Amino acid sequence: MAEYTKAQLTELIIGKLNRNFGRTVDDATPTHMFKACALVLRDIMSRHQMETGNQVWEGQQRQVHYLSLEFLMGRSLEKNAYNLGLLDTLAEALEGLGFSAADLFEAEPDAGLGNGGLGRLAACYLDSMTTLEIPATGYSICYELGIFKQKIINGKQEELADNWLGLGDAWLIPKMDEAEEVRFGGKIVHSWVNGQNKTEHVGYTAVLAIPRDMEISGYQTKHTNTLRLWDAKSPLPVDMSLYSRGEYLKAVEQQAMAEVIAKVLYPDDNHYEGKSLRLKQQYFFVSATVQSIVRKHRAQYGTLRNFPRKHVIQINDTHPTLVIPELMRIFLDDEGYSWDEAWHIVTDTVCYTNHTVLAEALERWPQDLIESLLPRIWEILKEIASRYQHQLEGYFGGDMNRVARMAIIWGGEVRMANLCVCACQAVNGVSALHSDILKRDVFQDAYQREPDKFKNVTNGIDHRRWLSQVNPKLDALVRECTGSDDYLLHPDAIRDLERFKDDKSVLDRLQAIKQENKRAFAGYVARESGIILNTDAVFDVQVKRLHEYKRQLLNVLHIVALYQQLHDNPNADFTPQTFLFGAKAAPGYHVAKQIIQLINSLAAQVNADPICKDRLQVVFLENYRVSLAEKLMPASELSEQISTAGKEASGTGNMKFMMNGALTIGTLDGANVEMHQQLGDENIFLFGLTADQVADLRRQGYRSMDYYHRNQVLHRVIDQISAGFGDGVAYSDLTNRLLYSAGGGIADEYLLLADFDSYCQAHRRSLEAYADPDRWNRMSLINIARSGIFAADRSIRDYARDIWHVPTRR
Ligand code: 26W
Numbered sequence: 001m002a003e004y005t006k007a008q009l010t011e012l013i014i015g016k017l018n019r020n021f022g023r024t025v026d027d028a029t030p031t032h033m034f035k036a037c038a039l040v041l042r043d044i045m046s047r048h049q050m051e052t053g054n055q056v057w058e059g060q061q062r063q064v065h066y067l068s069l070e071f072l073m074g075r076s077l078e079k080n081a082y083n084l085g086l087l088d089t090l091a092e093a094l095e096g097l098g099f100s101a102a103d104l105f106e107a108e109p110d111a112g113l114g115n116g117g118l119g120r121l122a123a124c125y126l127d128s129m130t131t132l133e134i135p136a137t138g139y140s141i142c143y144e145l146g147i148f149k150q151k152i153i154n155g156k157q158e159e160l161a162d163n164w165l166g167l168g169d170a171w172l173i174p175k176m177d178e179a180e181e182v183r184f185g186g187k188i189v190h191s192w193v194n195g196q197n198k199t200e201h202v203g204y205t206a207v208l209a210i211p212r213d214m215e216i217s218g219y220q221t222k223h224t225n226t227l228r229l230w231d232a233k234s235p236l237p238v239d240m241s242l243y244s245r246g247e248y249l250k251a252v253e254q255q256a257m258a259e260v261i262a263k264v265l266y267p268d269d270n271h272y273e274g275k276s277l278r279l280k281q282q283y284f285f286v287s288a289t290v291q292s293i294v295r296k297h298r299a300q301y302g303t304l305r306n307f308p309r310k311h312v313i314q315i316n317d318t319h320p321t322l323v324i325p326e327l328m329r330i331f332l333d334d335e336g337y338s339w340d341e342a343w344h345i346v347t348d349t350v351c352y353t354n355h356t357v358l359a360e361a362l363e364r365w366p367q368d369l370i371e372s373l374l375p376r377i378w379e380i381l382k383e384i385a386s387r388y389q390h391q392l393e394g395y396f397g398g399d400m401n402r403v404a405r406m407a408i409i410w411g412g413e414v415r416m417a418n419l420c421v422c423a424c425q426a427v428n429g430v431s432a433l434h435s436d437i438l439k440r441d442v443f444q445d446a447y448q449r450e451p452d453k454f455k456n457v458t459n460g461i462d463h464r465r466w467l468s469q470v471n472p473k474l475d476a477l478v479r480e481c482t483g484s485d486d487y488l489l490h491p492d493a494i495r496d497l498e499r500f501k502d503d504k505s506v507l508d509r510l511q512a513i514k515q516e517n518k519r520a521f522a523g524y525v526a527r528e529s530g531i532i533l534n535t536d537a538v539f540d541v542q543v544k545r546l547h548e549y550k551r552q553l554l555n556v557l558h559i560v561a562l563y564q565q566l567h568d569n570p571n572a573d574f575t576p577q578t579f580l581f582g583a584k585a586a587p588g589y590h591v592a593k594q595i596i597q598l599i600n601s602l603a604a605q606v607n608a609d610p611i612c613k614d615r616l617q618v619v620f621l622e623n624y625r626v627s628l629a630e631k632l633m634p635a636s637e638l639s640e641q642i643s644t645a646g647k648e649a650s651g652t653g654n655m656k657f658m659m660n661g662a663l664t665i666g667t668l669d670g671a672n673v674e675m676h677q678q679l680g681d682e683n684i685f686l687f688g689l690t691a692d693q694v695a696d697l698r699r700q701g702y703r704s705m706d707y708y709h710r711n712q713v714l715h716r717v718i719d720q721i722s723a724g725f726g727d728g729v730a731y732s733d734l735t736n737r738l739l740y741s742a743g744g745g746i747a748d749e750y751l752l753l754a755d756f757d758s759y760c761q762a763h764r765r766s767l768e769a770y771a772d773p774d775r776w777n778r779m780s781l782i783n784i785a786r787s788g789i790f791a792a793d794r795s796i797r798d799y800a801r802d803i804w805h806v807p808t809r810r
Helices: 006-021 032-057 077-083 087-096 101-107 117-131 163-173 240-244 247-264 278-300 323-334 339-347 367-375 375-396 400-407 414-425 432-442 443-447 461-468 470-481 490-498 504-529 552-568 588-609 628-633 653-659 672-680 690-698 704-710 713-721 730-740 752-771 774-783 792-804
Strands: 063-067 071-074 112-113 136-141 147-154 155-161 170-172 180-182 187-193 195-202 205-218 221-233 311-316 351-352 364-365 413-415 428-431 454-456 538-544 577-582 614-620 638-641 663-666
Touching: 006 032, 006 087, 032 077, 032 087, 032 101, 032 163, 032 205, 032 221, 063 278, 071 117, 071 628, 077 087, 077 101, 077 117, 077 205, 087 101, 087 432, 117 136, 117 205, 117 221, 117 311, 117 461, 117 792, 136 278, 155 588, 163 170, 163 205, 180 278, 187 375, 195 375, 205 247, 205 278, 221 247, 221 278, 278 311, 278 323, 278 367, 311 323, 311 792, 323 339, 323 351, 323 375, 323 752, 351 414, 364 367, 364 628, 367 375, 367 413, 375 400, 400 414, 413 414, 428 432, 432 443, 432 454, 432 504, 432 672, 461 470, 461 628, 461 653, 470 490, 470 504, 490 774, 504 614, 504 628, 504 774, 538 628, 538 752, 552 577, 552 588, 552 614, 552 713, 552 752, 577 628, 588 614, 588 730, 614 752, 628 653, 638 653, 653 663, 653 672, 663 672, 663 752, 663 774, 690 752, 704 713, 704 730, 704 752, 713 730, 752 774
Parallel strands: 063 136, 063 311, 136 221, 311 351, 351 428, 428 454, 538 577, 538 638, 577 614, 638 663
Antiparallel strands: 071 112, 147 155, 170 205, 180 205, 187 195, 205 221, 364 413
16 A cells, blocks of 8 residues: 655655645644645545546446535544555654654644534444445535534633634545535426426525535555535625625625535534524535436436436435435436336435434424425425325324324424435444334334334444554554454454453553553643643543433432542542543533533532542543544543433444443443443443333333432432532532423433442442452453454444445455
């Protein structure tokens, strides 16, 4: 792969500095240098991409189109250099030019075009699809502002705009000639012309979609895929006809309205709000994508009849669901196909992945909004819904409850998940338990009718990034023990590490690596925030979006219990523990923001208390993001995966921790179930109710107050949190939610109190294990050795084989 020498790279970089920025090496800033390097790698990838494109064209290969409103890419310079086999050469070239590669990597802003798990998953999958040489394209929006930057001020989250494009656009290639027009509003006029029904869209507002392509490299392959990010512009600089009528302001307003579509990523995670701008974003990106796919297909084959044989469209959660009626629109209106012909083509092409079972995350668009914004799409949706309703009534007879549950349009709303289930070839969940819940519960009726449609693909992560790149010392140990770097392309091969589970010298080295990584992370935190982490303490970490179902508050309950225990017995033995949190709260999610503030109040109290010195520490890490996770994972020892069973679809952070040798304390939820299957009871700290027990307890009538009264420790913890800590902020709003039902909600909806005792016991078991380093290190090694199934390469092979029906190479 390394086709470039140090001298060649040096020359290319200098060339970019001169031509693109008018700089010499001597007056280049790190920013210039970063951009120059990015442009050099971009050129290499563009060349590879053209070759890939030709091969795919000539081989008439089936292509995967991965549609997602989110791609949480993080940084790309180091990743691309790694994939292209140029990491060392680039570092040497930069050193020769007086720059440090590490500094430049660190200067790159994260491409934060996503919220959390779903967006990061899409990014990992792009890497694997490319590495496995699948012809694939990702599609999304080129948000000007990615996920907000989080600042903690007086313990509270504040949001700042994330203007990533200043540097980040070095990776993007605008393609004006591949722009598409997307139409909003207006009216539909039907007429008969020569015995043919003609559909005309009049009075619409057009928005131009302009591709800004990001090339995606794969590991040690020239195969290169593309992430196509659509930017929104007004079709004309300003509408000249408005100008000539003297309506200057109106013309400018139209332009602004178009451009607002690509302005900002919605920062909601697992919470739906029927905002019209969000619907515009969805249709904008879906329509541009479909038109672009169809245009290229027509150019190659001259017909659309073979469309499903050549394309599969993956719908990442329901956000791109409008791809279904949009494809119908093109086949019906532009191609003149009959309804049945069009429907066959569409349903043979689309597949849907569900990523959440939370009711509040389900997208249900008000029908008036769709009708006024997308009049033709609304007509098509009505037709799809009524035909489906007919079929359901035929199948389920008089059982109107079931027909109602499955309806696509109901009560003035369009239910996107039901539309996906109706139209898609395949519907999959993202872990074994989650896929079971979809079949047994969320989509039970559809499952009964079409059981073969429902599949599982357990999530996976890009193990090259999340192990080899971020934890080079561990990577070196794995290579040495397994005798090769096979595991990079064959993640199962990491299993071979297990031969060393009783090898004291290997276990000691594993421990030493963890210790060095902890120190490195502590150094970073000290530089960034001035906080001094206790590297002799267990690093106990919970990082993920802040959500009640993820139960950061349960973690807090346990820490407060430890704090009180320390105060009761200051002289008793106490294993030093450092609790690290990182989480963004959706800006409108008040309870989540209160929990962040609580963590900071608790941190201030604990960290200032002399009794806690060198024993108990609590730190909230500001602005958790991909690049921070990359530093944190290698330094983590205990991974908190403590969601209420049945609620976390999969989790993927859990996999990153495991691969880096952290042990999991967790519930049997999401992919923790498969993790437990791999590890057995003895290599994971499980606690709490199972998903079935949760359902039973809810049916019987869960009363959190009983736990409060029965458990003295818990009682005291809750009372203290309610009263608050030294900063004088009281948190009775939060504790009241645990004890009392209000506003139709139930008390302690996520059963924290039911799991509290079991959680504390699991923590005690983890500390016992920690007290015996050989035992802990052995468990850690076994976790790493058995993490191969959580590689995204495995997930992508599953998708390719079971859902996409495309070959994988290598
Ligand atoms: C419309 C509002 C909204 C926004 C985002 C609803 C739902 C979402 C996402 C589907 C939430 C999400 O990221 N889900 C996570 O997906 C991961 C990848 O499959 C899983 O590992 C996580 O368990 C799941 O919470």
